Amino acid sequence: MTLEFAQAVYVDEGETVTFMQLVERTGLTEAELADLVESGALPDAPPVPVEARFSARCIVVAHAARRLRDEYALEDSHSLAVVVRLTQRIQALESELRRRRGGR
Amino acid sequence: MKYKDYYATLGVPRDAKADAIKAAYRKLARKFHPDVSKEENAEEKFKEVSEAYETLHDAEKRAAYDQLGRHAPGDEFRPPPDWGQDFGGAGAGQQFSFDDVDLADLFAGLSGRGRGAAGGGGPRRANRPYPGADYEAAVRLTFEQAFDGTELELDLAAIEYDAQGNARRVPHRMKVRIPRGVTDGQKLRVPGKGGKGVNGGRDGDLYLDITVDAHPLFRVDGMDIHVELPLAPWEAVLGASIDLPTPAGRVALKVPAGTRAGQKLRLSGRGMARPDGTKGDLYAQAQIVVPTVVDESQRKHYEALRDATSFDPRAHLG
Numbered sequence: 336m337t338l339e340f341a342q343a344v345y346v347d348e349g350e351t352v353t354f355m356q357l358v359e360r361t362g363l364t365e366a367e368l369a370d371l372v373e374s375g376a377l378p379d380a381p382p383v384p385v386e387a388r389f390s391a392r393c394i395v396v397a398h399a400a401r402r403l404r405d406e407y408a409l410e411d412s413h414s415l416a417v418v419v420r421l422t423q424r425i426q427a428l429e430s431e432l433r434r435r436r437g438g439r
Numbered sequence: 440m441k442y443k444d445y446y447a448t449l450g451v452p453r454d455a456k457a458d459a460i461k462a463a464y465r466k467l468a469r470k471f472h473p474d475v476s477k478e479e480n481a482e483e484k485f486k487e488v489s490e491a492y493e494t495l496h497d498a499e500k501r502a503a504y505d506q507l508g509r510h511a512p513g514d515e516f517r518p519p520p521d522w523g524q525d526f527g528g529a530g531a532g533q534q535f536s537f538d539d540v541d542l543a544d545l546f547a548g549l550s551g552r553g554r555g556a557a558g559g560g561g562p563r564r565a566n567r568p569y570p571g572a573d574y575e576a577a578v579r580l581t582f583e584q585a586f587d588g589t590e591l592e593l594d595l596a597a598i599e600y601d602a603q604g605n606a607r608r609v610p611h612r613m614k615v616r617i618p619r620g621v622t623d624g625q626k627l628r629v630p631g632k633g634g635k636g637v638n639g640g641r642d643g644d645l646y647l648d649i650t651v652d653a654h655p656l657f658r659v660d661g662m663d664i665h666v667e668l669p670l671a672p673w674e675a676v677l678g679a680s681i682d683l684p685t686p687a688g689r690v691a692l693k694v695p696a697g698t699r700a701g702q703k704l705r706l707s708g709r710g711m712a713r714p715d716g717t718k719g720d721l722y723a724q725a726q727i728v729v730p731t732v733v734d735e736s737q738r739k740h741y742e743a744l745r746d747a748t749s750f751d752p753r754a755h756l757g
Contacts, residue, residue, distance in 0.1 A: 338592075340614045343627040343647055345714045360573060360643075395626045395646055398575060406472060406489065408465050408496075430624040433651070437582070437658035 346395060351388035361397040363404070367412040371400055374416035376423065396423075440517065442510035443542050445491035453505070457496065464492040490543045500546045518545070544608060571634035571643035572598065578647045580621065582654035586686045586711060588619030595645070598634055615647070620712030622659060623651040657686060662711040662719030668704065669728045670694060685709050685721055692723060700727045 358365055372380045377396050381387030400419045409415045446453050449463045471478055471485040478484065494500045503522070510516050576593055597611040615629055626646055633643025651659070658665045664686060670679070678696035682689055687709060694704065703722045710719025733741065 338612045338614060340616070341629045341632050341645075342616045343618065343629045345618065346626050346628050346646075360570060391628075392626070394573070398573060398646060402575070406485075407468050408461055408492070426624060433623055433653050434658060434660065436653040437655075 346391050350391040352391065352394065353388055354386075357389055357393060357397055360394060362401045363397055364412070367400065367404065367415055368397065370412040370416045371397065371419060374413075374420055376400070376416055376419040440515065440542060440545075442507070442512060442514045442516050443487075443491070444510075444512045445495050445504060447512065448487050448491040449495065451495075453509075457498075460492070460495050464488060464496070468492075493543070494546045503546065541608070566638055568640035569637040570640040571636040573643040574633040574645045576645065576647055577650065578617070578627075579650045579652065580617065581652050582657060582659075583686070584617065585621050585623075585649075585651045585659075586619060588621075589617050591615050591617060613645075615645075617647075617649075618712075618714070620662070620714070620718075621649050621651070622662070622711060623649065625649045656684060659711060662713055664710045664719065664721045665703075666721065666723050667726055668692070668694070668723035669726045670698065672727055672729060675699070675725065675727050683723060694725070698725050700725055 352360070354365075354368065357363075358368055361368075363371070371377050377389065377393045379390050380393060381389065396419065399422070400415060403409060403418055403422065404415050407418070409418060446455070449460060449467065451459055451463045455463075467488040468485065470476060471481045471488060473482040473485055476485070494504050506522060507516070507518050574595060574597075576595065578591065578593075580589065591614070593613050593615055595611045595613060596608040599609045613629075613632060617627065621627065626648060629645035629647065631642040632645040636642045656666055666684070668681065668683065670681075674681070674694060675698045676696065678698070679694045681692045681694055683692040685706065690706065690709075692704065692706070698704075702725045704725070706721040706723065708718045709721035712718050730737075
């Protein structure tokens with residue numbers, strides 16, 4: 336087994352990807368990605384998705400969406416967008432809970 | 440190689456229609472998905488049903504699986520010598536090597552939408568460049584690790600392809616440097632440490648999903664850190680120099696005279712480090728703590744204080 340060293344970096348909000356790059360990198364379909372954009376699940380997504388560029392943070396969200404799609408066999412892109420939004424809300428609440436538990 | 444009965448894993452007959460396979464998988468995914476399941480060994484069971492569905496929901500992989508024949512689960516077996524040639528596998532005259540291969544690896548390289556690989560499929564699909572898959576890993580840090588930064592060893596199962604385009608999982612241990620100042624819920628990227636690109640495609644990245652445990656003393660809010668500052672009544676009234684714990688070590692904090700409960704004292708630049716090198720602040724919130732037990736001498740001092748002052752903490756209530 337090899338052991339290599341690597342440096343983790345913050346996801347660069349200055350880095351952008353195109354709609355098609357996002358499709359290719361995450362394995363989502365164009366329709367699924369378009370519905371994610373329309374639902375507001377992708378942070379700072381541009382209004383005309385196919386022609387515009389997305390923040391690198393969108394890669395993270397789109398990856399999560401693809402994982403949810405595969406692991407729950409979700410095939411309706413609208414439902415997938417709803418599940419992603421609800422998952423984001425749960426994660427935010429869990430994070431808030433951990434934050435409030437600190438310092439006690 | 441050990442045989443796995445994917446149909447039995449999903450609880451469907453071998454001639455089940457695609458819809459029945461999907462329905463069975465969805466039911467089991469809801470039952471065993473580690474995000475929601477409280478079942479024992481849920482993660483292990485979810486992996487099993489995922490592996491079964493990954494093969495059976497794809498018509499080409501299912502046909503390849505069926506050609507392996509029927510065996511008892513756990514039985515050692517070898518696929519027929521010409522197996523795989525009908526499914527975009529080893530080319531004419533070539534044969535798969537089944538040494539050190541898991542059943543799931545056998546199907547990972549066949550065409551179809553691959554789980555965990557963006558776009559899926561192996562390198563055999565075409566000669567155009569394909570980017571490597573982005574990997575994801577959950578990382579749990581202590582507050583101290585998040586504040587100071589740390590180095591972690593991560594064990595990953597990298598997917599690699601041999602010259603014939605056959606995929607196999609390769610254990611891969613990596614030491615990753617986590618920058619200081621990461622916060623709960625943050626995502627980090629390790630460039631180029633995902634799957635290998637194919638035909639000149641870029642290597643994928645490794646994304647780290649960060650969770651930071653709560654700390655008994657410190658609470659993080661954005662890049663600022665909050666800590667409670669318990670004060671005796673006389674320290675609040677007269678002022679004091681307090682030995683205050685901070686994540687970077689203890690500091691002498693000057694508490695001004697007349698400090699009220701709830702008031703926050705700010706220590707600039709003692710919060711979490713930002714990516715640009717600046718830091719948040721640390722806020723110490725004053726709490727006035729009174730002794731629950733006083734002896735006779737102390738009681739007399741409190742009574743003398745009461746008699747000597749006209750202070751009314753409820754004056755504003757009218």
